[in-house]
Amino acid sequence: MTSAPSAAARLIAEIRFDGNGLVPCIAQQHDTGEVLMMAWMNAESVAETLSTGRVCYWSRSRQALWRKGETSGQQQRLVDLRLDCDGDTLLALVDQDGVACHTGRRNCFFRAIRDGAVTTIADPLVDPKALYGA
Amino acid sequence: MTSAPSAAARLIAEIRFDGNGLVPCIAQQHDTGEVLMMAWMNAESVAETLSTGRVCYWSRSRQALWRKGETSGQQQRLVDLRLDCDGDTLLALVDQDGVACHTGRRNCFFRAIRDGAVTTIADPLVDPKALYGA
Numbered sequence: 001m002t003s004a005p006s007a008a009a010r011l012i013a014e015i016r017f018d019g020n021g022l023v024p025c026i027a028q029q030h031d032t033g034e035v036l037m038m039a040w041m042n043a044e045s046v047a048e049t050l051s052t053g054r055v056c057y058w059s060r061s062r063q064a065l066w067r068k069g070e071t072s073g074q075q076q077r078l079v080d081l082r083l084d085c086d087g088d089t090l091l092a093l094v095d096q097d098g099v100a101c102h103t104g105r106r107n108c109f110f111r112a113i114r115d116g117a118v119t120t121i122a123d124p125l126v127d128p129k130a131l132y133g134a
Numbered sequence: 135m136t137s138a139p140s141a142a143a144r145l146i147a148e149i150r151f152d153g154n155g156l157v158p159c160i161a162q163q164h165d166t167g168e169v170l171m172m173a174w175m176n177a178e179s180v181a182e183t184l185s186t187g188r189v190c191y192w193s194r195s196r197q198a199l200w201r202k203g204e205t206s207g208q209q210q211r212l213v214d215l216r217l218d219c220d221g222d223t224l225l226a227l228v229d230q231d232g233v234a235c236h237t238g239r240r241n242c243f244f245r246a247i248r249d250g251a252v253t254t255i256a257d258p259l260v261d262p263k264a265l266y267g268a
Contacts, residue, residue, distance in 0.1 A: 006250075007247045007250045007251060007252070008247075010247075010251065010252050011245075011247055011252050014245065014252055024158055024172065026160055026169060026172060028167075028169055032167070033162075033166070033167020033168065033169075034167065035160060035162055035167075035169060035225055037218070037223075038158065038160060038172075038218065038223040050247070080246055081246060081247070082243040082244070082245060082246045082255075083243070083245040083246070083252075084171070084172065084242040084243050084244075084245070085235050085236065085237050085239070085242045085244065085245075086242075089171075089172040089242070089243075091169055091243040101219050102219065103219050105219070108218040108219045108220075108223070109216040109217070109218050109223075109225040110216070110218075110219070111145075111148065111216060111217040111218070111219075112214055112215060112216045112217070113141045113142075113144075113145055113184070113215070116140075116141045117141060117144065118141070118144050118145050118148055118217075121216075
């Protein structure tokens with residue numbers, strides 16, 4: 001007799017990972033609605049995120065699990081993980097410690113067109129050197 | 135003498151499109167913060183979105199420009215288009231007419247784990263047949 005698949009396994013079975021075994025995951029601050037960042041997950045990082053309650057991505061540049069905040073301390077606690085209609089995008093509602101962006105800004109989406117120019121519309125809240133060392 | 139590049143051209147020059155010439159774009163309702171959907175854009179759809187003020191994606195399944203709402207009437211008016219820190223994700227703040235999801239739900243992220251099962255957590259607000267015909 002085999003045991004029933006876990007809820008995590010059932011969710012993972014519904015995800016349509018891309019050809020690299022990855023799915024984009026949007027991180028949104030659960031209470032304010034602020035969209036913090038977008039990163040990628042593989043099946044292992046989805047499973048770890050659900051089991052630990054701490055968001056874990058897959059770093060495409062490092063080709064390794066990326067436990068958000070493992071270096072910077074700026075962790076994301078998972079509040080809810082949602083899958084979209086066609087199964088190819090995740091939305092993680094999170095509680096973000098400090099700042100989500102490696103530049104020290106609260107969120108990563110700080111470039112937009114203003115007065116005909118691509119402009120930085122948010123300032124860092126933290127010096128990145130304080131997050132990652134000089 | 136050549137004219138200066140447009141703001142749209144300058145933003146597009148900052149985007150790091152993937153190997154297929156695409157970039158993921160998150161659509162967020164500008165006033166409530168609700169994350170509505172995620173879809174893909176190519177350079178042409180970014181340019182059209184900025185020039186018309188109406189969100190235009192690239193349909194990977196149809197391999198064609200996808201003017202959101204062209205069939206369903208559920209258009210997205212662009213409020214602001216933001217690029218993330220490493221240039222590989224867009225966030226579109228939009229004003230969504232009606233519903234964003236082809237299932238008739240307000241947003242696409244309606245599956246989540248509840249009581250150990252993958253559960254539908256939102257109901258359609260509109261019958262999809264009313265949007266797309268029977």
